[in-house]
Amino acid sequence: MMTNKKNLNLSGEWSQERYPFRHMSQDKQPTVLSDIYKEEINIAIWQRHKQFSxxxxxxxxxxxxxxMVLTPQDAFSRISESFDNNMTEVSEDxxxxxxxxxxxxxxxxxxxxLKVLDKAMCPKFHVDKVPCRLVTTYQGMATQWLPHELVDQTKLGWGCNGLPDNESGLYQSESDIQQLHCGDVALIKGTLWEGNENAGLVHRSPELVANEKRLILTLDFM
Incomplete structure (x- = not known):
């Protein structure tokens, strides 16, 4: 386990209560999504790498x-209707x-x-004030995120002092940035998950190249 100096208190001791350690879980099987219930996991990734037309x-x-608000019983019919009964594969998914x-x-x-984007929706790294959110990208570049142990949580939000993320000290190297693949399904644990108040996944929307379109889906608790 890597020890992040930023998680040390003034006496040099690990401040587990303030910044508890978190990491990811990923697998090619959908059962990996249940790992989000593990206290130490703040992102669970189903690695589908699936392509959609x-x-x-x-x-x-x-x-x-x-x-829209959907139930398992009406999701397909309502999504399909919003697509004018096109995009059957996406509706089923x-x-x-x-x-x-x-x-x-x-x-x-x-x-x-469900949105078509031609620019980053949330371009700065942030945490979600939700219990947990499902994210998948059907077209274009997918969500970027930072491993918990490599983040200086004090540089989020106002803590960046107006500086861009790559200058604020939020992370040390561009190589720290991780990225989902298009088609992957991720459960992102937020700050409203009980016991995860200071450990929500730090993530952002990717910058898109000129004329690129992104189709992204998110699901949230109601």
Whole structure:
């Protein structure tokens, strides 16, 4: 286990209560998502590397976005309708993820956001003020994140003193930045998860190249 100097208190002792250690869990099987319940995990990644045929849809619908509350029972029909009954593969996949998310967390419904982006939605590194969020990218560059032990938590938000992330001291090297693959499914633990108040995953939207479109899905507790 790496010891982050930034987690030491003034006496040089590890401050486990303030900045508890967290790390990732990843696997090619969807069962890895249940690892999010482990106290030491703040991101669980189902490595699908799955490709979806959405380029034509993005070209025809460059500003598409939908926000709705879905249940496992109505997810497919409502998503399919929002696509005018096109994009069946994506509709089926979203319905599957809604069902998995609800089952995993014993929810009756979820809040869904599906957006086409041509620029970073959240360009600065941050933590989510939610218990847990599901994220997957159907087209374009996927979410970037920082390993917990490499982050100076005091440089988040106002702590950056107006400096960009690469100058604030939030992280030490560009090689510290990790990135999901398009098609991967990640559960990102936030600060409202009980016992995770100072250990939410630090992440951001990637910068997109000119004329690139990104289609991203998020699911949240309701």
């Amino acid at each position: 959405v380029k034509e849809f993005l070209a025809l619908n460059p500003t598409f976005q939908k926000e 979203i319905a599957l993820l809604v069902d998995m998310f609800c089952y995993l967390f014993e929810l009756n419904q979820v809040g869904m956001r």
